[in-house]
Amino acid sequence: MGKMLIKNVLCAGRKTNVLIEGNRFSSLSAPSDVPSEKVIEASGLAILPPFFNTHTHAAMSLLRGYADDMELHKWLTQYIWPFEAEMTSDDIEKGSYLAIKEMIATGSVFFNDMYFDIERTVKAVDELGIRASLGVTFMESHTKAQQSEKLDILRHWQDPSGGRIMLTVAPHSIYTVGSDLLKKCASIAREGGFRYHIHLSETEKEVADCVRLHGCRPVEYLDRLGVLGDNVIAAHVVHVTEKEADILAGRGVTISHCPCSNMKLASGIFQYKMLKKAGCRITIGTDGDSSNNNLDMGEEMKFAALLAKVGSGDPETAPAEEILRCATAGGAEAFGIDSGRIEEGALADALLVDMNDIKMQPCHNLISNWVYSAGSEAIKYVICDGRIVG
Amino acid sequence: MGKMLIKNVLCAGRKTNVLIEGNRFSSLSAPSDVPSEKVIEASGLAILPPFFNTHTHAAMSLLRGYADDMELHKWLTQYIWPFEAEMTSDDIEKGSYLAIKEMIATGSVFFNDMYFDIERTVKAVDELGIRASLGVTFMESHTKAQQSEKLDILRHWQDPSGGRIMLTVAPHSIYTVGSDLLKKCASIAREGGFRYHIHLSETEKEVADCVRLHGCRPVEYLDRLGVLGDNVIAAHVVHVTEKEADILAGRGVTISHCPCSNMKLASGIFQYKMLKKAGCRITIGTDGDSSNNNLDMGEEMKFAALLAKVGSGDPETAPAEEILRCATAGGAEAFGIDSGRIEEGALADALLVDMNDIKMQPCHNLISNWVYSAGSEAIKYVICDGRIVG
Numbered sequence: 001m002g003k004m005l006i007k008n009v010l011c012a013g014r015k016t017n018v019l020i021e022g023n024r025f026s027s028l029s030a031p032s033d034v035p036s037e038k039v040i041e042a043s044g045l046a047i048l049p050p051f052f053n054t055h056t057h058a059a060m061s062l063l064r065g066y067a068d069d070m071e072l073h074k075w076l077t078q079y080i081w082p083f084e085a086e087m088t089s090d091d092i093e094k095g096s097y098l099a100i101k102e103m104i105a106t107g108s109v110f111f112n113d114m115y116f117d118i119e120r121t122v123k124a125v126d127e128l129g130i131r132a133s134l135g136v137t138f139m140e141s142h143t144k145a146q147q148s149e150k151l152d153i154l155r156h157w158q159d160p161s162g163g164r165i166m167l168t169v170a171p172h173s174i175y176t177v178g179s180d181l182l183k184k185c186a187s188i189a190r191e192g193g194f195r196y197h198i199h200l201s202e203t204e205k206e207v208a209d210c211v212r213l214h215g216c217r218p219v220e221y222l223d224r225l226g227v228l229g230d231n232v233i234a235a236h237v238v239h240v241t242e243k244e245a246d247i248l249a250g251r252g253v254t255i256s257h258c259p260c261s262n263m264k265l266a267s268g269i270f271q272y273k274m275l276k277k278a279g280c281r282i283t284i285g286t287d288g289d290s291s292n293n294n295l296d297m298g299e300e301m302k303f304a305a306l307l308a309k310v311g312s313g314d315p316e317t318a319p320a321e322e323i324l325r326c327a328t329a330g331g332a333e334a335f336g337i338d339s340g341r342i343e344e345g346a347l348a349d350a351l352l353v354d355m356n357d358i359k360m361q362p363c364h365n366l367i368s369n370w371v372y373s374a375g376s377e378a379i380k381y382v383i384c385d386g387r388i389v390g
Numbered sequence: 391m392g393k394m395l396i397k398n399v400l401c402a403g404r405k406t407n408v409l410i411e412g413n414r415f416s417s418l419s420a421p422s423d424v425p426s427e428k429v430i431e432a433s434g435l436a437i438l439p440p441f442f443n444t445h446t447h448a449a450m451s452l453l454r455g456y457a458d459d460m461e462l463h464k465w466l467t468q469y470i471w472p473f474e475a476e477m478t479s480d481d482i483e484k485g486s487y488l489a490i491k492e493m494i495a496t497g498s499v500f501f502n503d504m505y506f507d508i509e510r511t512v513k514a515v516d517e518l519g520i521r522a523s524l525g526v527t528f529m530e531s532h533t534k535a536q537q538s539e540k541l542d543i544l545r546h547w548q549d550p551s552g553g554r555i556m557l558t559v560a561p562h563s564i565y566t567v568g569s570d571l572l573k574k575c576a577s578i579a580r581e582g583g584f585r586y587h588i589h590l591s592e593t594e595k596e597v598a599d600c601v602r603l604h605g606c607r608p609v610e611y612l613d614r615l616g617v618l619g620d621n622v623i624a625a626h627v628v629h630v631t632e633k634e635a636d637i638l639a640g641r642g643v644t645i646s647h648c649p650c651s652n653m654k655l656a657s658g659i660f661q662y663k664m665l666k667k668a669g670c671r672i673t674i675g676t677d678g679d680s681s682n683n684n685l686d687m688g689e690e691m692k693f694a695a696l697l698a699k700v701g702s703g704d705p706e707t708a709p710a711e712e713i714l715r716c717a718t719a720g721g722a723e724a725f726g727i728d729s730g731r732i733e734e735g736a737l738a739d740a741l742l743v744d745m746n747d748i749k750m751q752p753c754h755n756l757i758s759n760w761v762y763s764a765g766s767e768a769i770k771y772v773i774c775d776g777r778i779v780g
Contacts, residue, residue: 064751064752064758064759064763065753065754065756065762065763066755069706069708102748102749105748263699264696265699266704267700268700292763293759293762294762299765302689305654306653306654309653309654309656310652310658314656315460315462315654315655316460317656358491359492359686361454362451362452364453364455365455368454368455372654372682373679373682373683375686375765376765376767377765377767
């Protein structure tokens, strides 16, 4: 079992040596002379948990900057969908590589994806060494043959990476998937032990259409269908009532909050304070490069915190420590990954961050500097599953 | 007159050679063999205008992360003011150096400041080679002796940098400066050819207090005092009516929009769309490190654009090109500096940006990538007044 020693690193306020054995942290107070295959001299660096990006569309990195500053319908129908219609499997592979390299450069070791040609993304994740939860996407518009192919992927799934990749059942949304298929996806997920990844209550239009068609709001609708449970990852969740927040909290649903996307598309202001008060599990996602326009979770943390404050009128909402947890351990927990925290016994996923970076100076409060000030250029090493990646 | 040749640089969509003579761009299509004291091989780099930060408090860099996530009054009275009361002139000098280094690293060549011990900040700006407009701050709480010292500074001002530094008359705000002193500052500014820098309509409390004390809203109040003109730089301007927007536009006032600070302190959502429609001149500022918590104008552009979209419910508001202009040429124009654009004859201020940076890939739209995706790590050179700085 390989050993990696990180020497003289700042860890929770003290200088220490961190030892990794195999893919787990074995000691946060190791002697400085432990024989190790790999030694990192980390004076001036702090060890911090890496990011878990809970909602994205990796291969859409190819569409970064392709269409901006326009209304959602025009954006989708005149730009995004026509571009995607021309994308080949090779493009999806290239887009996945580009996205994962960007994620590593900006400190993420995990992403929860929803896209197509999943085997191409599996290949990229496996090779580049990070973790992912990849959605097998269901839409009503797919043919029977396509749907049964997707069922086959789920049925015959074997993780080539030795534990870093999982699949999810991913019905796209309530407006692209009918009630029967939403329910069928839920039973496939339950029976196969998969998570259920869906876009939910992203826009006012989605809510209004749901009320018109089903006589209730989107969260209530999914609850009536018996879909909601603690394996559900709901992306966006912008337009919800307190009653819906209580349902989400009661069912143990994980919310993936995507502030940049919601702001850029003018979808609405996420109600962080209300959802937190209701007891909801809030994590953070970047959405795709086409609507953000990057996959930088550090930047997303700042957007999440600042939007929560101005949105609620309360500057005490979403303090730095809490937002950091949403972006790290909160995401890991939602996917049952024993990571997102620097602890003996946990999976060895970490960032080593330069304390001498100018945006980290002075250091009255390391976490505040990390959440509100620093950029990804402060990240010197990204470690995933006991190995340096990137 | 020294020459600098920037070879093979991407400029407005084409590869070219940019020649600087002295402190101005002399050609955007120079031959590649012009004899020059300095040559930058810029293949793979794009030349872009640098940032003009129109509202900050540089020396407050020392307070980065000192107090966050709390209500304004508690923040000021229990943390910021007690800290500042202990700051020496040497601290202000150190804080100014730190801030200017951060500004250069993040692509700013100019800042409009409001703080104390101005001569220490003059020293730092002069030495580090960028531009600044430094406020001689007036508050009602200063003694007569302090006020006459300040008048002396303005009266005897001589720029040691040869054209990069100017002073402003900076009455802090309408709630810390009485009407007589506000008017006196205005006449000093008019007579001396100074700009007038003031915090304005930042919080709801400021507006409510003004209405109670003066029977009108802050912009109306300043207009009645005869203060508003095209030499006024008003920072924040969050809480204004359409009538006030018309006054600001009519008087040619420059607004310094500080989205991160307004969001983090939960001051309110800047009404970009309404103010733009009224014809107001909008520029961008970071405010101090204590309320942001960095001085990164690239990040501030993204916050400005995304907040304008979600705040108005209109994703077409604040497109990338327009926001870039607010952060560059718009700021330069407000201070009468012949810069903020890459043009023959203009002052030679520029950024050289790495097109191969992962957040700049692919390049469907360079400006979109720059405003919405890239971080300051893509900046490879910062040029101010014809010289490489940083």
